[in-house]
Amino acid sequence: MNSFFRKLSWLAQRRRKDDELREELQFHLDAEAEQQGLPEQEARYAARRELGNLTRLREETRSAWGWTTLEQFAQDLRYAFRTMGANKLFSLLAILSLALGIGANTAIYSFMDAILLRSLPVSDPGSLALMNWRAKQVRWGTFVLHSINGGWYDDPDGGATSGIFPFPAFELFQKADSAFSAVFAYRRARRLNVAVKGQAYLASAEYVSGDYFRGLAVPPDAGRLIIPDDDRVGAPPVAVVSFAFSQRSFGGPANAAGQSVLINNVPFVIAGVTPPGFFGVDPAAAPDVFLPLHLDLLVESASQYGTKAEEYLDKNFYWIEVMGRLRPGVSLTQAQATLAPAFANWVAGTASTDVERANLPWLVLKPGAAGLESLRRRYSRPLYVLMALVGLILAIACANVASLLLARAAARRREIALRLSVGAGRFRVVRQLLTESVLLASLGGVVGIGFAVWGMRFLTLLLANGNADFTLHAELNWHVLGVAVALSLLTGVLFGLAPAVQATRLDVISAMKETRAGQQAARHPSWRISLSHVLVVGQIAISLLMLVAAALFVRTLTNLQSIDVGFNRENLLLFNLNAHQAGRQSAEIAGFYGDLLKQFKSIPGVREASLSNHSLINAGFGLGHSIPGKKPNPADRMLVIGPSFFKTMQIPMVAGREIDERDLPGSQPVAVISEQFAKVNFGSENPIGRHVILSGRRDHPETSRDLLIVGIATNARYGGLKREVPPVLYIPYNQGFPQPEEMVFELRTAGDPLAYVNTVREIVRQADTRVPLSNVRTQVAEIDQTINQEIIFAELCTAFAILALVIACVGLYGTVSYNVERRTGEIGIRMALGAKRARVVRMILVQVLALAAVGLVIGVSVAFGASKLVASFLFGMKPNDPIAITAAVVILLAAAALAGYAPARRASRIDPMVALRHE
Amino acid sequence: MIQKPATRVEFLQGTLDLLILRTLLAGASHGHAIAKHIQRTSEDLLQVETGSLYPALHRLEAKGWISASWELSDKGKRAKCYHLTALGRKKLVTEQSKWKAFARAMGLILNPVIEEGQ
Structure with missing residues (x-):
């Protein structure tokens, strides 16, 4: 060890050591000469004779310092950098493509890891069990589930699965304490208005049962967490806030505990703070x-949509999710065996008809370690597709590096022969070549880390898409990074080493004699060339696949973007206000909103303003209703709107009038219907002047209303772009049930809608400081958000496809250039014998296109099979869309011809005299 | 003064290190003096090749058995003087006893009669 450091310190003062050695040997010579006692000159010669070869002696002494290997490595490295410098374009592209392959794979996989694989950040997540029920089929009217707050998912086999239960079922699960040490329930709340010291925030919230924190085994960061005694009617209101919220609103957990706040205008005390990193049970x-x-x-x-006490008793209303902590030693299967019969028994008692009894749900326990599946369900398939795409990028990058190294090794046969002939060891030469390929791969890896970090930031932005409460934070996955770098190193070593070994085995004499003209094509059936052809064909096939994918996704996006939404999406500002949560009484809210609308309209540049209970594109709302003399239509949807809604949205009226300032509380209740509503419910009859009966609140029959249809509006998209437009009934917001609570305001502006946000905020603040402005967005952005995934796919795939195409073209260009160079002599002879330039160009281009054609045939046949895998991501076309595939083929052929033309042109410019003289 | 001995003994592998260490036991010395000392003491039987002396010196220095410093020689020139370190002293003892054991073993095999005759 000691000697290692000594050598190291000597290395640092290498120059001095060299000087000292020279001086030491000079002293020896002088001393020897003196001792000989001869005339000076003669003595000197004798001494030199005695000493022998001075340079060799110095070399040998130096090797005792122990850095020969290191010095040689430095030499190799320097040389490797020089060779890379000589092939700047190729090296740059090789490094860049490797880096992009490595970076993209790491970034995507890090997200997959964060979404699909990571466990909940609680202790022993493996012993958590998530309650689910499954059923053969869920159809309204034939199922024990009569209403639900949440939803279910269709299983691949046609059944349905859900994690949402009635409260009495939760009580049943709590009794199974032989299998569980804790059973707890939770449900997501709508965003709540939390007022801290007069400052109102909109906060995302979760209602949790008393055992929630004990069951998850989460310790408080400050204060205490919710306990069973807090979770009962009449308990003093306490709340627990997240670490992040405590920092945002109180300046730290310690300051938060014990504070009083208003939540939806109800006084609460903050009992404690959850630890940092705890996000509940749903990573989303x-x-x-x-x-x-x-x-x-x-x-x-106060809310008409809020939970009612009787819902806790309702056995047919599904609204809470349940998780359990298994007792030590109890397996999921055992717990399932204990609980399933009890649930089956219980749920049978909730059925009221024979039809319901014939199709009862059954209980399924799932591992709860990874938390809820909403994120996984939403992102896993897109991520798998992206993962496949970036995997292809890495493959193409490796193929590119391989062909680069092959071409380079072949081109350097003479150099290697020369090195061997002047006495370089075979191992030394191999080591040199290896250094070069490893350097290439390592540089790719280093730049790849940069790309990975950047790519993850970019992906977070893309996925969040302006969504402020996007909670997914992926961390750089070092395993993947390691694997990707190792893969590129392996490529480098494999393709660097094979030709290196081959090259050092070559017959030095014949290689030295090699000329550019007839490089022994006959004697060595050159496997390297055919291998490089295979690599080029592979790259072309892969890039065709990527081009097809990009074309499919871009076409999907344009199909989506060219959908006529039925209203003018440009220059429209949207934002949400909720005066109800801030503590205003239902009766005055309509008036409050009406006053605000008037003020908004008076802002210079705001042409129209209106409001609705949902934005059209995110709407999904309906109430019990009937049309006298008609069968009720379950597909009918509704939207609660303010005056001038259609004028603001620029939805043309087909007949009658729209809802306007005439429609006041107490005046004749009216409604406007969509064309589709008219068609479905009235057929060829004239709906204007007809009536729709709104049933009103279940517990308040007096809120029922008889609506007079006063107008028909053209169809507008409702609840998303892809969904078929449902029949829609538009009702005024100020004529009774449902009372306005949270409303979306729509402002038609003259220019950039976001330029008006500050003015709007100021108006709202002056009207009521307790009401925060939320979800401020433009209509265009909101629509884009609904097709976020398609936009991401189109953008990423286009980028990937261009990348793949560039890499493949570089590979093609490199291979063809190299071939042209090898055949310089041959082409020279052809031209000397009278071959025309055009003929030479054609000869080379035919070779290029032949390679491309082979790649195309492979690529197209794979694309036909593989595109079915992405069928569910497409909109408005079939997976084997001929336009997309044709476009991909044309682009690829054009790019290949372009890549081949440069070397072909160069070949045609060969001067026969120069080429022949070269020999 | 040039008197090359008629017969010269080839160095055995590793013995040069031992001789250098033993020479330095008497006190610090520079390369040339070490070579001369070995030559003289062995009655010119052992001729130290300069080509192996200096690599050996630097190797020993790298191992930490000897250390070097620049000192002025009798003629007032700078000379690189080597001296034994504590580690070198220890190594000398072990190397020396190894050598003695080796020499004895060689003697036993090569001169069995003499041994018995005594």
Whole structure:
């Protein structure tokens, strides 16, 4: 060890050591000469004779310093950098393509890891069990589930799965304490208005049962967490806030505990703070505030949509999710065996008809370690597709590096022969070549890390898409990075080493004699060339695949973007206000919103303003209703709107009038219907002047209303772009049930809608400081958000395809250039014998296109099979869309011809005299 | 003064290191003096090749058995003087006893009669 450091310190002062050695040997010579006692000159010669070869002696002494290997490595490295410098374009592209392959794979896989594989950040997540039910089929009217707050997912086999249960089922699960040490329930709340010291925030919230934190085994970061005693009707209202929220609103966990806040205008005390990194049970949602389950009765008491006390008893209303902590030693299967019969028994008692009894749901326990599946369900398939694409990028990059190294090794046969002939060891030469390829791969790896970090940031932005409460934070996955770098190193070593070994085995004499003209094509059936052809064909096939994917996704996006939404999406500002949560009484809210609308309209540049209970594109709302003399239509949807809604949205009226300032509280209740509504419900009859009966609140029959249809509007997209437009009934917001709570305001502006945000904010602030402006966005951005995935796919795939195409073309260009160079002599002879330039160009281009054609045939046949895998991501076309495939083929052929033309042109410019003289 | 001995003994592998260490036991010395000392003491039987002396010296220095410093020689020139380190002293003892054991073993095999005759 000691000697290692000594050698190291000597290395640092190499120059001095060299000087000292020279001086030491000079001293020896002098001393020797003196001792000989001869005349000076003669003595000197004698001494030199005695000493022998001075340079060799110095070399040998130096080797005792122990850095020969290191010095040679430095030499190799320097040389490798020089060779790379000589082939700048190729090296740059090789490094860049490797880096992009490595970076893209790491970034995508890091996200996959964060979404699909990571466990909940709680202790022993493996012993958590998630309750689910499955059923053969869920159809309204034939199933024990009569209403649900949430949803179910269709299984591949046609059944349905859901994690949402009625409250009595939760009570049943709690009794199974032989299998579980804790059973807890939770449900997501709508965003709540949390007022801290007079400052109102909109906070995402979760209602949790008393055992939630004990069951998850989460310790408080400050104060205490919710306990069973908090979760009962009449308990003093306490809340728990997240670490992030405590920092944002209180300046730290310690300051938050014990504070009083208003939540939806109800006084609460903050009991404690959850630890940093805890996000609840759903990685997709990180609640700011946790409230005891039963307090939803208090918090939402004023809201017409809030939980009612009787819902806790309703066995057919599904609304909460349940998780359990298995007792030590109890397996999931055992727990399932204990609980399933009890549930089956219970659920049978909730059925009221024979039809319901014939199709009962059954209980399925799932591992709860990874938390809820919403994120996984949403992103796993797109991520698998992206993963496949970036995998192809890495493959193409490796193929490119391989062909680069092959071409280079072949081109350097003479150099290697020369090195061998002047006495370089075979191992030394191999090591040199290896250094070069490893250097290439390492540089790719280093730049790849940069790309990975950047790519992850970019992906987070893309996925979040302006969504402020996007909670997914992927961390750089070092395993993947390692694997990707190792893969590129392996490529480098494999393709660097094979030709290196081959090259050093060559017959030195014949290689030295090699001329550019007839490079022994006959004697060595050159496997390297055919291998490089295979690599080029592979690259072309892969890039064709990527081009097809890009073309499919771009066409999907243009199909989506060219959908006529039925209203003018440009210059429209949207934002949400919720005066109800801020503590305003239902009766005055319509008036409050109406006043605000008037003020908004008076802002210079705002042409029209209106409001609705949902934005059209995200709407999905309906109430019980009937049309006298007609069968009720379950597909009917509704939208609660303000005056001038159609004028603001620029939805043309087909007949009658739209809802306007005439329609006041107390005046004749009216409604406007969509063309589709008219067609479905009235057929060829004239709907204007007809009536629709709105059933009103279940517990308040007096809120029922008889609506007079006063107009028909053209169809506008409702609830998304891809969904078929449903029949829509538009009702005024100020004529009774449903009372306006949270509303979306729409402002038609003269220019950039976002330029008006500050003015709007100021108006709202002056009207009521307790009401925060939220979800500010333009209509264009909101629509884009609904097709976020398609936009991401189109953008990423186009980028990937261009990348693949460039890499493949570089590979093609390199191979053809190299071939042209090898055949310089032959081409010279052809031209000397009278071959025309055009003929030479054609000869080379035919070779290029032949390679491309082979790649195309392979690529197209694979594309036909593979494009079915992405069928569910496409819109408005079939997976084997001929336009997309044709476009991909044409682009690829054009690019290949371009890549081949440069070397072909160069070949045609060969001067026969120069080429022949070269020999 | 040039008197090359008629017969010269080839160095055995590793013995040069031992001789250098033993020479330095008497006190610090520079390369040339070490070579001369070995030559003289062995009655010119052992001729140290300069080509192996200096690599050996640097190797020993790298191992830490000897250390070097620049000192002024009798003629007032700078000379690189080597001296034994504590580690070198220890190594000398072990190397020396190894050599003695080796020499004895060689003697036993090569001169069995003499041994018995005594």
